[in-house]
Amino acid sequence: MKRIEAINDFVIKFANVNGSGSASANELFAKAILRMGVSVSPRNIFPSNIQGLPTWYEARVSKRGYHGRRGGVDMMVAMNPQTWDADVAEIEPGGYLFYDSTRPMPKSKFRDDINVIGIPLTEISNNAYADPRERQLFKNIIYVGALSMLLDVEVSVFERLFAEQYKGKERLLDSNVQALNLGRDYVKENVAAPDLPLGIRVERSDFVGDQIFTDGNSAAALGFVYGGATVAAWYPITPSSSVPEAFQRYCDKFRVDAASGQHNYAIVQAEDEMASVGIAIGAGWNGARAFTATSGPGVSLMTEFIGLAYFAEIPVTIMNVQRGGPSTGMPTRTQQSDLIACAYASHGDTKHVLLFPDDPHECFEFAAMALDLADRLQTPIFVMSDLDIGMNQRLCKPFKWDAAREYDRGKVMSAADLESGREFARYKDVDGDGIAWRTLPGAHPTLGSYFTRGSTRDAYARYSERGPDYVYNVQRLLKKFKTAAGLVPQPELRPAQQTTRLGVIYFGSTSPAMIETLDILAAQGIHLDAMRLRAFPFPDSVERFIADHDLTYVVEQNRDAQMHTMLVSELDINPACLMRVLHFDGTPITAHFIARSIAKSAAASAIVAKNFPVQSEAA
Amino acid sequence: MTYLAKPHLHHPTLTRNKVGYTRRDYEGKISTLCAGCGHDSISAAIIQACWELDIEPHRVAKMSGIGCSSKTPDYFLGASHGFNTVHGRMPSVLTGANLANRDLLYLGISGDGDSASIGLGQFANAMRRGVRMAYIVENNGVYGLTKGQFSATADRGSKSKKGVINSDSAVDLVGIALQLGATYVARSFSGDKEQLVPLIKGALGHGGAAFIDVISPCVTFNNHVGSTKSYDYVREHNEAVNRIDFMDTHSEITTKYAAGSVVDVPHHDGTMLRLRKLHADYDPTDRLAAMAYMNERQAQGEVVTGLLFVDAHATDLHQALNTSSSPLNSLGVSQLNPGNKTLDKINAGLR
Ligand SMILES: Cc1ncc(C[n+]2csc(CCOP(=O)(O)OP(=O)(O)O)c2C)c(N)n1
Ligand code: SF4
Ligand SMILES: [Mg+2]
Numbered sequence: 001m002k003r004i005e006a007i008n009d010f011v012i013k014f015a016n017v018n019g020s021g022s023a024s025a026n027e028l029f030a031k032a033i034l035r036m037g038v039s040v041s042p043r044n045i046f047p048s049n050i051q052g053l054p055t056w057y058e059a060r061v062s063k064r065g066y067h068g069r070r071g072g073v074d075m076m077v078a079m080n081p082q083t084w085d086a087d088v089a090e091i092e093p094g095g096y097l098f099y100d101s102t103r104p105m106p107k108s109k110f111r112d113d114i115n116v117i118g119i120p121l122t123e124i125s126n127n128a129y130a131d132p133r134e135r136q137l138f139k140n141i142i143y144v145g146a147l148s149m150l151l152d153v154e155v156s157v158f159e160r161l162f163a164e165q166y167k168g169k170e171r172l173l174d175s176n177v178q179a180l181n182l183g184r185d186y187v188k189e190n191v192a193a194p195d196l197p198l199g200i201r202v203e204r205s206d207f208v209g210d211q212i213f214t215d216g217n218s219a220a221a222l223g224f225v226y227g228g229a230t231v232a233a234w235y236p237i238t239p240s241s242s243v244p245e246a247f248q249r250y251c252d253k254f255r256v257d258a259a260s261g262q263h264n265y266a267i268v269q270a271e272d273e274m275a276s277v278g279i280a281i282g283a284g285w286n287g288a289r290a291f292t293a294t295s296g297p298g299v300s301l302m303t304e305f306i307g308l309a310y311f312a313e314i315p316v317t318i319m320n321v322q323r324g325g326p327s328t329g330m331p332t333r334t335q336q337s338d339l340i341a342c343a344y345a346s347h348g349d350t351k352h353v354l355l356f357p358d359d360p361h362e363c364f365e366f367a368a369m370a371l372d373l374a375d376r377l378q379t380p381i382f383v384m385s386d387l388d389i390g391m392n393q394r395l396c397k398p399f400k401w402d403a404a405r406e407y408d409r410g411k412v413m414s415a416a417d418l419e420s421g422r423e424f425a426r427y428k429d430v431d432g433d434g435i436a437w438r439t440l441p442g443a444h445p446t447l448g449s450y451f452t453r454g455s456t457r458d459a460y461a462r463y464s465e466r467g468p469d470y471v472y473n474v475q476r477l478l479k480k481f482k483t484a485a486g487l488v489p490q491p492e493l494r495p496a497q498q499t500t501r502l503g504v505i506y507f508g509s510t511s512p513a514m515i516e517t518l519d520i521l522a523a524q525g526i527h528l529d530a531m532r533l534r535a536f537p538f539p540d541s542v543e544r545f546i547a548d549h550d551l552t553y554v555v556e557q558n559r560d561a562q563m564h565t566m567l568v569s570e571l572d573i574n575p576a577c578l579m580r581v582l583h584f585d586g587t588p589i590t591a592h593f594i595a596r597s598i599a600k601s602a603a604a605s606a607i608v609a610k611n612f613p614v615q616s617e618a619a
Numbered sequence: 620m621t622y623l624a625k626p627h628l629h630h631p632t633l634t635r636n637k638v639g640y641t642r643r644d645y646e647g648k649i650s651t652l653c654a655g656c657g658h659d660s661i662s663a664a665i666i667q668a669c670w671e672l673d674i675e676p677h678r679v680a681k682m683s684g685i686g687c688s689s690k691t692p693d694y695f696l697g698a699s700h701g702f703n704t705v706h707g708r709m710p711s712v713l714t715g716a717n718l719a720n721r722d723l724l725y726l727g728i729s730g731d732g733d734s735a736s737i738g739l740g741q742f743a744n745a746m747r748r749g750v751r752m753a754y755i756v757e758n759n760g761v762y763g764l765t766k767g768q769f770s771a772t773a774d775r776g777s778k779s780k781k782g783v784i785n786s787d788s789a790v791d792l793v794g795i796a797l798q799l800g801a802t803y804v805a806r807s808f809s810g811d812k813e814q815l816v817p818l819i820k821g822a823l824g825h826g827g828a829a830f831i832d833v834i835s836p837c838v839t840f841n842n843h844v845g846s847t848k849s850y851d852y853v854r855e856h857n858e859a860v861n862r863i864d865f866m867d868t869h870s871e872i873t874t875k876y877a878a879g880s881v882v883d884v885p886h887h888d889g890t891m892l893r894l895r896k897l898h899a900d901y902d903p904t905d906r907l908a909a910m911a912y913m914n915e916r917q918a919q920g921e922v923v924t925g926l927l928f929v930d931a932h933a934t935d936l937h938q939a940l941n942t943s944s945s946p947l948n949s950l951g952v953s954q955l956n957p958g959n960k961t962l963d964k965i966n967a968g969l970r
Contacts, residue, residue: 034970208970210966210970211970212966212969212970213969213970214969222965225955225956225957226956226957226962228950228951228952228955228956230718230719230947230948230950230955231715231718231719231947233711233715254957254961255955255957257943257954260943260944261941262941262942262943262944263940263941263942263943264942264943264947264950264954264955265942265947266718266936266937266940266942266947267940268714268718268748268936268940270711270744271740271741271743271744272740274708274711274741275708275710275711275714275740275741275744276711277711278704278705278708278710278711278712278714278715278741279711279712279714279715279718280715281704281711281712281715282682282702282711282712282713282714282715282716282717282718282719283715283716283718283719283947283948284715284719285702285712285715285716285719286680286715286716286719286720286723286948287719287720287948288715288718288719288720288947288948290715290719304705304708305705305708308704308705312702398966398969399962399965399966400962401956401958401959401962403958403959405952406952407951407952407955439700440700440720440948441677441680441699441700441716441720441723442677442678442680442700442720442722442723443677444677445675445676445677445698446677446698449677449697449698449699449700449701450700450701451692451693451700451701451702451703452700452701452702452703453702453703454703454704454705455703463693
C-alpha cells in the first residue's frame with residue numbers, strides 16, 4: 001500500500017477527550033520535535049467545556065518553517081472513540097492511523113488506504129500502574145513514547161525536557177521517563193521494518209535557532225509588563241482570560257518591590273466588562289497605564305465607554321482576543337470577526353486604532369506599543385489578536401526590549417509647564433497634529449484643572465452645545481486619527497518573485513498560512529505581491545498598493561468581509577479592485593484553502609492566463 | 620444651557636482656612652439646576668465640608684455618572700479635576716482613578732437612577748471592594764434629567780407627579796451598602812445642612828468605602844403630595860439617630876455632652892468623629908445591629924438619618940492589593956520594566 005513519505009514535513013493530529021490530561025502530553029510531544037531543531041506549530045481545537053467532550057491537537061511539522069495550518073492530516077492519533085469515524089475519515093490516503101488496540105475494533109471501522117498502527121496503550125498502562133489517575137495520565141505519556149519511536153524522535157530530548165520540568169521532583173521525573181520507555185519499548189519489540197520507522201518522521205535539523213515557543217496571550221501579558229501597565233481590569237472570557245492571568249503571574253514575579261514587598265501593579269477582576277473598561281479608563285484618565293483584555297461579547301458591553309474614551313480622549317488599551325460571534329457564537333473557535341465592531345465601536349462618529357499582531361512576538365511588541373500609542377494619542381487602542389494566536393504555542397522570534405527605550409507618556413503638562421505661563425487648553429490643537437495637551441488630576445493647586453465629560457465642550461473644556469465648538473472638536477479628532485496612521489506599525493510588504501498585477505492583503509492570524517500560500521501559488525505560476533496590514537487606520541501605502549495592482553485579494557476570517565468593507569469605505573476604493581477570500585468556520589484558515597480560492601478565481605477571471613497559465617489547482 | 624462665567628471676586632474679609640483658601644475657592648461654576656433643587660444644597664454642603672477640612676481643592680478628584688445630580692461636580696471645587704462619566708458607571712471609573720493615584724481624595728457623586736437603577740451593579744461592587752472614596756447619592760426617587768420617571772429608589776405606593784402609583788418595591792442603597800461591606804454608611808437630607816456637612820467630612824476622612832444616601836427633593840418632578848422624597852415628607856418622617864461632630868485631634872474638644880450620650884470614634888488618619896446619640900439604643904459600630912435597626916424603623920415609615928455604621932479601622936482596596944505606597948501613576952521604567960536580563964531568561968525558558 002502507498003504510504004506517505006516525508007521527513008520533517010507532516011501534519012499529525014491528536015483526537016482526545018477533554019480533561020483526560022492529554023494537553024500536557026501533546027505539548028511535550030511538540031516540544032520534543034522543536035528540540036530536534038525542527039519547526040512545529042500546534043493548534044488546540046477544543047470545546048467550551050471542562051471535561052468529557054472531544055478535543056483535538058493538530059501539530060504541523062514543517063521543514064520550511066510554515067506555521068500556518070496546511071489542511072489535511074497525515075497521521076491521526078485516535079484516542080477518542082466518540083469521534084473515531086470522523087477522525088479516521090480525515091486521514092490523507094497513504095497516511096497513518098495510530099490507536100489504542102487494547103479492545104479489538106471491527107474491521108469495518110478502518111480504511112484500507114491508510115496504514116494502521118495499533119498499540120495496546122490501556123493494557124500497557126494498566127499493567128504498569130494501579131492507581132486509576134496514574135493509569136490515565138501515564139497512558140498519555142506512553143503514547144508519546146510510542147510515537148517518538150515510530151517517528152524517530154530521540155529519547156534524549158525527552159529526558160532533557162523531563163529533567164527541566166521536574167527539577168527537584170525526581171520521583172516524577174523517573175516515573176515519566178519510565179512511562180515514556182514503556183511506549184518506546186513496546187514499539188521496539190512489536191513493530192518491525194518496514195513499519196518502523198514510519199514513512200513520516202523527524203530528523204535532526206537546525207531550523208529553530210534562537211526562536212522561542214510561546215502563546216500570544218502570555219506574550220501580550222509580558223508586553224504589558226514591559227510596556228509599563230500598572231492597572232489591569234478584566235472579566236473572565238475565553239479566549240482572553242489567560243492574558244490577565246499571565247499578567248498576574250508575571251507581575252507577581254517581576255513587579256514586587258524587593259525592599260517593601262509592595263506591588264507595583266493593581267489587578268482587579270471586575271464584575272463585568274463595563275466595569276473592567278471603566279476601571280481602565282479611570283486609571284488612564286489619572287495617568288496610569290491601564291489595559292483590559294476581553295473577547296467579542298465583552299467589547300459589545302464596553303462600547304458606550306469606548307465612545308466616552310474616544311470623545312473625552314482618555315488613553316486606554318483594550319486587548320480583544322477574538323472568537324467566533326455573533327452572540328455567544330463559538331467561544332472556543334477562532335475568527336477575525338470583530339473588526340468593524342472595534343474599529344467603529346460606540347454610538348456617534350467614532351473610529352479607533354486597531355493593531356493586528358500576527359504571532360506571539362508581535363503580541364508582545366504591540367501590547368507594549370499600544371500603551372505608548374494610547375498615551376500619545378489619548379484614545380482607546382485595540383490589540384486585535386484571536387484565539388488562534390492567543391491560545392496556541394507558536395515558534396517565533398525571541399522577545400526583545402531596547403534597553404534605552406523610555407515610555408512615551410504623550411502630551412501631559414506638568415506643574416512646571418503650567419507655571420511657565422504656557423496656555424493650557426485641553427481640547428485645542430496647538431501642535432497641528434490633532435492631539436491636545438492634557439493635565440493629570442492633582443497636578444497644580446490653581447492651574448490646569450478641567451472637567452472631563454462626554455458631552456460637548458469647547459477647546460478649553462468648557463461645556464458647550466454650540467455647533468462650531470462641536471465641529472472643531474470632531475474634526476480635530478479626525479486629524480488625530482490621520483496622525484495615528486503614521487504612528488502605528490506600518491504594513492509589511494512581500495513582493496512576488498516576478499512582476500505581477502495581482503496583490504493580496506492579509507493580516508493577523510492569517511499570516512502563517514498566507515506565507516505558505518504564496519509559495520504554493522508561485523509554484524503554480526501565480527505570483528502575488530503581498531501586503532500584511534498591521535494596523536488601522538490605513539497609511540497611504542495601502543491605497544498605493546491597491547492602486548498598483550489590477551486585482552487585490554483580501555483574505556480574512558469572517559463572513560462579511562469586514563476588512564474589505566473598511567478598505568473600500570476608508571480609502572474610497574472601487575470594490576471591483578478587490579476580491580474577497582473568506583474563511584469563517586471557526587477553524588484557523590489553511591494554506592490550501594487560500595491557495596485553492598485564489599487559484600480558482602485567478603483562473604476564472606483569466607488574469608493569470610494572460611501572463612502565466614495556471615498549471616493546476618492547488619491540492 | 621450655556622456656560623456662564625461666575626464672578627470670582629474675593630472679598631478681603633472672607634476667612635481663610637489653614638491651607639489658605641476661602642470658601643469661595645471651593646466653589647465651581649454657577650449651577651444650572653432648577654431653583655430649589657436639593658442637589659444644590661448638597662453642593663453647598665460639600666463646599667463647606669472641604670473648606671472646613673482644610674483640603675487643598677486640587678487634591679480632590681470628583682467623579683460622577685449622568686443625571687442632574689451627576690452634573691453638580693461642575694458646580695463645586697472648580698480647582699479640582701472632575702470627570703462626568705457615563706450613566707451608572709462612575710464607580711468603576713473612580714475605582715480605576717483611585718488605583719492610579721492613591722494620594723488623592725475621591726469624591727463620587729451620583730443619583731438614585733445612576734446608582735440604584737442602571738448602575739446598581741457598579742455601586743454594589745465598589746462597596747464590596749472597599750474603594751476609598753466618599754460616595755454620595757443625591758436621592759430624589761426620580762430621574763430628574765429625563766423628566767420625572769420613577770427611579771429604583773421610589774417607594775412602593777408613592778405617587779408620581781402625573782398620578783402614577785409606583786408598584787415596584789424600592790432599592791434601599793443604605794441597606795445594600797451595609798450588607799456589602801461599606802465601612803462608613805450614612806443617610807441624610809439635603810435640607811439638613813447641620814447634619815450633612817459633618818457626615819461629608821467624616822466620609823472624606825474615612826479610610827475605606829464611605830457611602831452617604833442624601834434624600835434630595837426634586838422640586839420639579841417629585842415634591843408633591845404622595846411623594847416620599849418631598850421636602851415635607853422627609854421633614855415629617857426624619858428620624859435622626861445621631862448627630863456627628865467631625866474634628867481632628869489637634870482641635871480642642873470643648874463641647875459638653877451628657878454622659879452616656881456621646882461616642883468618640885477615632886479615625887485612622889488621626890481625626891475624630893464625635894457622635895451625639897439621639898437614640899440611646901443605636902450603636903453605629905455594630906453592622907448587624909445597624910441593619911436590624913434600619914429595617915425595623917423603615918417598616919414604621921421612618922426615614923432614619925445620621926451615621927448609621929462606621930468601622931473606624933476600615934481598610935481599602937489598596938491595602939487588599941498591597942499596592943505600592945507611591946502612586947502607581949508616578950512609577951517609571953526603572954520600577955516597571957524588568958529589563959533585558961530578565962527577558963533573556965524568559966526567552967531561554969521558552970525554548
Ligand atoms: C445609557 C443611558 N441611558 C439613558 C440615559 C438617559 N438618562 C440621563 S440621566 C438619567 C436618569 C438620571 O437619574 P438620576 O441618576 O436619579 O439623576 P437625577 O437627574 O434624578 O439627579 C437617564 C435615564 C443616559 N444618559 N445613558
Ligand atoms: S429636574 Fe429635579 S433634580 Fe433636576 S435640577 Fe430640577 S429639581 Fe433638580
Ligand atoms: Mg434621581
